[in-house]
Amino acid sequence: MKVIIIEDEKIASDLLQQMLLEIDASIEIVDKCYDLSSGVKSIKKYEPELIFLDVELPVYSGLQLLDFFNEDDINFKIIFTTASNQHAIQAFEMSAIDYVLKPIQPDKLKQAINKYKEQAIVKSYENLSALTQNIQTPNIKKIVIPVSTGFEILNVKDIIYIKAEGSYTKIYLSNNISYTMSKNLKYFESVFETNKSFVRIHRSYLVNINFITRIIKNDGFYAVFDEATQLPIINDKIEEVIKLIGS
Known part of the structure; x- marks a missing residue:
């Protein structure tokens, strides 16, 4: 499994890498990036299956990933790392986007990895779009519903x-x-x-x-x-x- 870590704090990035390898030795960390711009370049170069993406990054937020890709280019899964408040957590859940809270606990990280393995890789563009809307407003705007063919995006209104x-x-x-x-x-x-x-x-x-x-x-x-x-x-x-x- 090819993985890219996008995290602006080197200590946190190194610790996450160590924890991932301890959980599953078959994980291949193909790159570690410290801002979104370099992360985008790395994604296009290595075509990873899974990305660990910090929400709070310098210059660009991790939530702005959509700005750098066309819909058809997003064929990877994302697990956000975040120290978010309750509203943000609900936004992640309603958008069907995986996350782990900082400081990252090994058992929670393992759960996220296992959940990823159980799910087929699906295009995440709509899920990320829903997350962007949900997290930037006090009211949840969209709900992502898992169905047999993938996901349905429902407008709350x-x-x-x-x-x-x-x-x-x-x-x-x-x-x-x-x-x-x-x-x-x-x-x-x-x-x-x-x-x-x-x-x-x-x-x-x-x-x-x-x-x-x-x-x-x-x-x-x-x-x-x-x-x-x-x-x-x-x-x-x-x-x-x-x-x-x-x-």
Whole structure:
């Protein structure tokens, strides 16, 4: 497996190299670069399968990698190394991009390597594009959903509601398509915490209030999205829902 490390701190770069070789002796570190520009040149020269990419680099951020490649050129996988905050971590997860937090722990690094080996190499352009949008704004803009043929990129604004199904959730879109994700509803509630368009109206439903057409009372309150979709609102949430719709 050919690997390139792009990390501006030499000590951190050397330590990461040592840890990788201890985890898997078959890993070939073909180059170590200390800024994105030299990293781009190295990627084009060596055509690695996997890149460890620091987010915080001098001059250019690691997130600007897309600026130097055409979509068809990105046929490698990336594992970001980052000392990010909670929002950034959620952005990585929603964009289906792998990451390890600094200071890097051997067990977490090993997990990332094993995850890479289990997955087929797929083009990462759309995933990186989604990450760039997600990490630069307080609200997640796109969600990357793994499917049998690769990944689907969903715009958050197109989500009508998310339904809890045990430890999974089902995402319903405005185009009448739905997807299942292996995240619970509480996780999505945390992801959309700063997005005022989403509110938990029931233990089983997180909804986008922009799609609510009316609220009816019939042995309890219900949010109406269309004639076929009416979801219950618990009494404790009705005032919050009305206030959010009004604002």
